[in-house]
Every structure is written in structure tokens, then in C-alpha cells.
Amino acid sequence: MSRYLVIYIFLVLVFFGCTGDDSPNLPPxxxxxxxxxxxxxxxxxxxxxxxxxxxxxxxxxxxxxxxxxxxxxxxxxxxxxxxxxxxxxxxxxxxxxxxxxxxxxxxxxxxxxxxxxxxxxxxxxxxxxxxxxxxxxxxxxxxxxxxxxxxxxxxxxxxxxxxxxxFSREIAANLDAFSTVSPQALVAVAPQQQIILEDRNISVFWSLDTQKRNITSQFAAEGTDIEDVLMNGGILLNHSSGYALLDGFMVLQEPLFFSLAGQNITIERIALEDFDMNAPNLCPTEPANGPRYQGRSPGAGDVTMLSSLLSTDGQGFQPNVYTVNVQFVFDGDGSSLSQDGIIAEHFPDASGFIFLYGVQLTNPDIPIYSVGLILGNGDIYVREFEQTVTEINRVKINLTNNFYHSGIPKPGDQQGLIEVTDEIFAGGITYAFDLPVTGLTVYRLFNPCNRYEVFLVQ
The missing domain is CATH 2.40.128 (Lipocalin)
Structure with missing residues (x-):
């Protein structure tokens, strides 16, 4: 049989197969x-x-x-x-x-x-x-x-x-109160919290993102008072979890487990019951008006939730020379002090901000713990602060009346620097947070007393 005849028969069979009554009669x-x-x-x-x-x-x-x-x-x-x-x-x-x-x-x-x-x-x-x-x-x-x-x-x-x-809307709204005391300039830092396990004499420190509803547990330590926590040290947790707010509970989707001081701790959910605004202020010179939640965690006992600024994110802030363009010193509203603030008022030609943290420069007259400005002509003008250390990420700044100017200060410059540094470091306490920037090591110092922020490049 000719191969063309075979092809013809095949095509005829396909034609009748496609036009037969066996195909379903689908609607359009x-x-x-x-x-x-x-x-x-x-x-x-x-x-x-x-x-x-x-x-x-x-x-x-x-x-x-x-x-x-x-x-x-x-x-x-x-x-x-x-x-x-x-x-x-x-x-x-x-x-x-x-x-x-x-x-x-x-x-x-x-x-x-x-x-x-x-x-x-x-x-x-x-x-x-x-x-x-x-x-x-x-x-x-x-x-x-x-x-x-x-x-x-x-x-x-x-x-x-x-x-x-x-629905636990009131809890959700109250948790937002904790977001008012955290760095906000340029890139906001998630609020930090201290979770006190009252029956265990243990504190957990985590960051809380109330918009995305997730928690990053950073470390835990013995003690309920911050000074005890700093003295005792602690353990890293490195735990993250989303959370839900249901039936009066904060429910962690990934429960937190750890062992400390001979105790096994599990936090899976916390009943948040009593909220007030009478907790200790993160600024030691201000009245007690911070947010506080009290409740209970099944298996962990009574819980107190407080605002905190302790964070392992800033523990890398250690002795070094730090500088930054003077524009990156901000007041509590996020405005640069060099554009419309006390730096612009007293040193309008300032180009940089310098923070000498325990490092000796070439000139031994420059205090190794000092902070100040780089002026437009390249001179530096700094004010000494007492020797200090980074306690997790807390850095105390106690200013002295010792100054150094690489040139000749003009009349009124010393008083101007006193006012600038007194304002930026009012209250004498700051907290360091790192700012991830590709190719740079950048920190910010946050002052809880006035919410001023200073960005520093190592």
C-alpha cells in the first residue's frame, strides 16, 4: 500500500473522530x-x-x-x-x-x-x-x-x-504605646521590651514590631531590675516569632524555650490583663509615666511587660573614633540640629560631629573620651566626658568642663559648645543601635530624655 494512501486513511479517521457525537457538548x-x-x-x-x-x-x-x-x-x-x-x-x-x-x-x-x-x-x-x-x-x-x-x-x-x-483590639492599641520610646530618625527601630518573669527572677528582652506583629527575642538574664541585669549578664536567645492577639492573649506562633539559672522557661502565650502608664521612665530624670502591662504566662507565672532600650543590636559600639556629617545629628522631631537647631545657632559653619570613645589621637592633649564638632576650617573642638563603657548597648555620658580646640576658639565658642553638648546629652544616658549600611559600620546614639539621635560612622 502506498505510504500516501496510509496518510490519507489516517487523516480521514482523525476527521471523523473529531466530528463524531462522542465529544462532550460543553457550554461556551x-x-x-x-x-x-x-x-x-x-x-x-x-x-x-x-x-x-x-x-x-x-x-x-x-x-x-x-x-x-x-x-x-x-x-x-x-x-x-x-x-x-x-x-x-x-x-x-x-x-x-x-x-x-x-x-x-x-x-x-x-x-x-x-x-x-x-x-x-x-x-x-x-x-x-x-x-x-x-x-x-x-x-x-x-x-x-x-x-x-x-x-x-x-x-x-x-x-x-x-x-x-x-477580638483583642484594646491590647493591640495598648501595645502601640510602647512604640513611642524608640529611635525614629531615618530608619525606625522596633520598640524594645523587658518581659519580667516575676516568679522566676528572670528578664527577657525582645523587640516588638506592632505593625508586622513579630517579636525578636534577643537575650535573657537573671534579675528584674536593669542594674541587676547588667551586673549578671545573660544568654543570647536569637529567637523570632510572629504573634496573634486572641481572646486576651498574645500568642507566639513559635514558642520561646530556654534554660537559665537552673530553670527551664517556656513562653507560648501571655495573658495581658492590666495596663497603665505609671512605669519607670527610660529617662532617669523624668517622672514615672511609661507603659506597663501585667499579666500571666501559663507555665512561666506572673509577667510584667515594660519598655526598654537594652538591645544586643548595639553591643558592637566599642572604643573607636566615630565621626559623621553634622547634618546627621537630629532632635526629637527628626530635624537636623545643623539646619534649624542649637548647632546652627552656635556653629553655623560646622561640617562634622566627632565622638572619641577611649582612643588616643596623635595629639595627647585631645581627651580620649570627648565629643564635639569639626568646624568649617578643619579645626576640631571637643568637650571631655568621663571614662565609660558600653553596657550591652547603654553608654553613660557624664560631661566635664575640660575642652580642647585645635585652633583658637572665638569668644563665646566655649559657652556655645557647652550648650550644644548639654542639650544633646541631657540626662547623661544614651543607647547605641547599629544601622546596617553596606560597606560602613554605622551606629546611632539615642537619648531617651529628649529623643535626640546622633549617627556615627566608625
């Missing part, structure tokens, strides 16, 4: 899409009490608790996002269901999800558009649209009548 594509959209809309609106969602935008973040109730066009979102004076506690916004990468649930106007999306200049990782994956029993499963690897999974569970009682 547009009709199938419309049916799928209507089915998902029907599923979304089915639960009488709406849906319960514990939204965890990224693997590192904590959980935001939400209740969502859908109608055919709108969704009412209740959340524990406390920003904007409770604006996101309850909102009704429009939504739509599209078909692009699949069925997509799109929340259309600004709400809690959009606020989380905007965090860190929209780099946090939250979203407001989600792809529907499947129905799993009574639950609806969605996933994030733009996470190409390791997408965020959202599980919509039918809400119960008790779920609304799980």
Missing part, C-alpha cells in the same frame, strides 16, 4: 466563567455569620484576626488592625470576582488589607487580591496572587457566634 467559555463566578459568590454569601480569617501575610509576620461577611456586592470586614484610630475595626467595601489567573477575589476600595499592603512602602507582602483555589469541606481556600514561591494561604472558616469575642 463565557457561560462557564459566569457560572464559576456565581458559584463562588454564592459560597461567599452562604454562611449566616460570615467567615473567620486569621490572616498571616508573610512567613515572618504575625496574624491579623478578621471576620468577613459578604453580600452580592459588598463585604463587611471586622479586624484588629488598630491604625488610624480604629478606622479598620469595621468597614463595608465593594468587592468583585474576576477570572484571570483563575477566579480572583478583589477587594476594591481602601480597607484593612490595603493598609497592610502599603506597609513599608508596599514591600511588606500583604495583598488585597486573592486567587480562589478550592472548597475544602465548609472552608474556602484562597492564596496570594503575586507570591510566585511560597504563596500565602488564606483559609476562610465559617464564623461562629463567639468569634467576635476573640
Amino acid at each position: 467559555f463565557e457561560e462557564r466563567v459566569s457560572t464559576a463566578i456565581n458559584t463562588l459568590r454564592s459560597d461567599l454569601t452562604a454562611p449566616v455569620l460570615g467567615w473567620r480569617l486569621e490572616y498571616k501575610p508573610t512567613p515572618e509576620s504575625g496574624v491579623y484576626f478578621m471576620l468577613l461577611a459578604f453580600t452580592d456586592k459588598d463585604v463587611t470586614i471586622q479586624s484588629d488592625v488598630v491604625a488610624n484610630d480604629g478606622f479598620f475595626f469595621e468597614q463595608t467595601i465593594p468587592y468583585r470576582i474576576d477570572n484571570a489567573l483563575g477566579l480572583e477575589l478583589i477587594l476594591e476600595t481602601f480597607g484593612a488589607f490595603h493598609y497592610l499592603f502599603d506597609l513599608d512602602q508596599a514591600t511588606f507582602g500583604a495583598e488585597f487580591e486573592f486567587i480562589f483555589k478550592e472548597k475544602d469541606g465548609d472552608n474556602l481556600i484562597f492564596e496570594s496572587k503575586t507570591d510566585l514561591s511560597n504563596p500565602t494561604i488564606l483559609t476562610f472558616e465559617p464564623a461562629s457566634s463567639d468569634d467576635e469575642n476573640s
Whole structure:
């Protein structure tokens, strides 16, 4: 048989196979899409009490608790996002269901999800558009649209009548009070906290990011008083966890375990019960008006949560010569003192700021512990402070009346330097924090008494 005849017979068979009556009589594509959209809309609106969602935008973040109730066009979102004076506690916004990468649930106007999306200049990782994956029993499963690897999974569970009682919005709002005493210039530092385990005579120090809801536990030490902690030293923890606020508890998604002073400690959740603003101030010269939470952690006993500035992030601030462009000395409002402040008032030609931390320069007349300015003509003018050390990251600055000028000071310069340094280091205590900068070693000194910040380059 000719090979051309074989090809002809094959083509005839394919033709009749494609035109036979065995193929399914599918409805048009547009009709199938419309049916799928209507089915998902029907599923979304089915639960009488709406849906319960514990939204965890990224693997590192904590959980935001939400209740969502859908109608055919709108969704009412209740959340524990406390920003904007409770604006996101309850909102009704429009939504739509599209078909692009699949069925997509799109929340259309600004709400809690959009606020989380905007965090860190929209780099946090939250979203407001989600792809529907499947129905799993009574639950609806969605996933994030733009996470190409390791997408965020959202599980919509039918809400119960008790779920609304799980909101812990007051706790979320009170925790924000701890963020008022931390460095903010250029790049904000997450608030530091001291978690006192009263029954164990142990303190845990962690940083708390109330926006992203995560905790980084840095170290633990014996003692409940800061001076005892500094004297006793401690152990590094290097532990991170997201957290949720549910039913009056701060719940760590990754429980903290450690051993210290012959005791095994587990912190999995903390019942936060009593809040006040009467805790000791981080500035020793100010009245007691700091935030304080008291509660209990199952297995660890009574807990007191206080603001702190102790952090291992600044323990690398050690004796060296530190300088910086004078523009990087800021007041408590984040304004440069060289542009509109006391440095501009007394030394408008100053070009730099210098901090000599226990280092002898070529000229033995320059105090090895001193701080001051580099003037426009290259002269340095410094004021001595007493010998000090870095205690974890705390650095005490007790100024003396010994000065050094590499040239000849003008009338009034000494009084000017006294006023500049007295203002920057009012209260006599600072805390060092490192600032990650590629190719440089940079620290900032933060003064809790006036919230001034000095950036220093090693």
C-alpha cells in the first residue's frame, strides 16, 4: 500500500473522530466563567455569620484576626488592625470576582488589607487580591496572587457566634504605646521590651514590631531590675516569632524555650490583663509615666511587660573614633540640629560631629573620651566626658568642663559648645543601635530624655 494512501486513511479517521457525537457538548467559555463566578459568590454569601480569617501575610509576620461577611456586592470586614484610630475595626467595601489567573477575589476600595499592603512602602507582602483555589469541606481556600514561591494561604472558616469575642483590639492599641520610646530618625527601630518573669527572677528582652506583629527575642538574664541585669549578664536567645492577639492573649506562633539559672522557661502565650502608664521612665530624670502591662504566662507565672532600650543590636559600639556629617545629628522631631537647631545657632559653619570613645589621637592633649564638632576650617573642638563603657548597648555620658580646640576658639565658642553638648546629652544616658549600611559600620546614639539621635560612622 502506498505510504500516501496510509496518510490519507489516517487523516480521514482523525476527521471523523473529531466530528463524531462522542465529544462532550460543553457550554461556551463565557457561560462557564459566569457560572464559576456565581458559584463562588454564592459560597461567599452562604454562611449566616460570615467567615473567620486569621490572616498571616508573610512567613515572618504575625496574624491579623478578621471576620468577613459578604453580600452580592459588598463585604463587611471586622479586624484588629488598630491604625488610624480604629478606622479598620469595621468597614463595608465593594468587592468583585474576576477570572484571570483563575477566579480572583478583589477587594476594591481602601480597607484593612490595603493598609497592610502599603506597609513599608508596599514591600511588606500583604495583598488585597486573592486567587480562589478550592472548597475544602465548609472552608474556602484562597492564596496570594503575586507570591510566585511560597504563596500565602488564606483559609476562610465559617464564623461562629463567639468569634467576635476573640477580638483583642484594646491590647493591640495598648501595645502601640510602647512604640513611642524608640529611635525614629531615618530608619525606625522596633520598640524594645523587658518581659519580667516575676516568679522566676528572670528578664527577657525582645523587640516588638506592632505593625508586622513579630517579636525578636534577643537575650535573657537573671534579675528584674536593669542594674541587676547588667551586673549578671545573660544568654543570647536569637529567637523570632510572629504573634496573634486572641481572646486576651498574645500568642507566639513559635514558642520561646530556654534554660537559665537552673530553670527551664517556656513562653507560648501571655495573658495581658492590666495596663497603665505609671512605669519607670527610660529617662532617669523624668517622672514615672511609661507603659506597663501585667499579666500571666501559663507555665512561666506572673509577667510584667515594660519598655526598654537594652538591645544586643548595639553591643558592637566599642572604643573607636566615630565621626559623621553634622547634618546627621537630629532632635526629637527628626530635624537636623545643623539646619534649624542649637548647632546652627552656635556653629553655623560646622561640617562634622566627632565622638572619641577611649582612643588616643596623635595629639595627647585631645581627651580620649570627648565629643564635639569639626568646624568649617578643619579645626576640631571637643568637650571631655568621663571614662565609660558600653553596657550591652547603654553608654553613660557624664560631661566635664575640660575642652580642647585645635585652633583658637572665638569668644563665646566655649559657652556655645557647652550648650550644644548639654542639650544633646541631657540626662547623661544614651543607647547605641547599629544601622546596617553596606560597606560602613554605622551606629546611632539615642537619648531617651529628649529623643535626640546622633549617627556615627566608625
